Amino acid sequence: MRHPYEKFIRLELLTLILAVIAGIVVLIKGFIFLAIVLIYLIACALCCEAMIELHTHNRNKAFKHFIQVILLFVFTTYIVFHL
Numbered sequence: 001m002r003h004p005y006e007k008f009i010r011l012e013l014l015t016l017i018l019a020v021i022a023g024i025v026v027l028i029k030g031f032i033f034l035a036i037v038l039i040y041l042i043a044c045a046l047c048c049e050a051m052i053e054l055h056t057h058n059r060n061k062a063f064k065h066f067i068q069v070i071l072l073f074v075f076t077t078y079i080v081f082h083l
Helices: 006-029 032-055 059-081
Strands: none
Touching (some): 006 032
């Protein structure tokens, strides 16, 4: 039997692995666009974690993670439009 939140756990793990790979490429090559994608991937991982917390009835942590996701998304988008 599968874990009820397995899709969120897998998506979070996938986005974190992609973020690590993108981070290594950014450190070696210095691509700015990939650094912005990296921040969006981290926001996606935090959103998955917030969904897991929300479904496990831990609303305080879920709310904190959603606020972090919103801040990351807003400020990264602001940086994208001002480059």
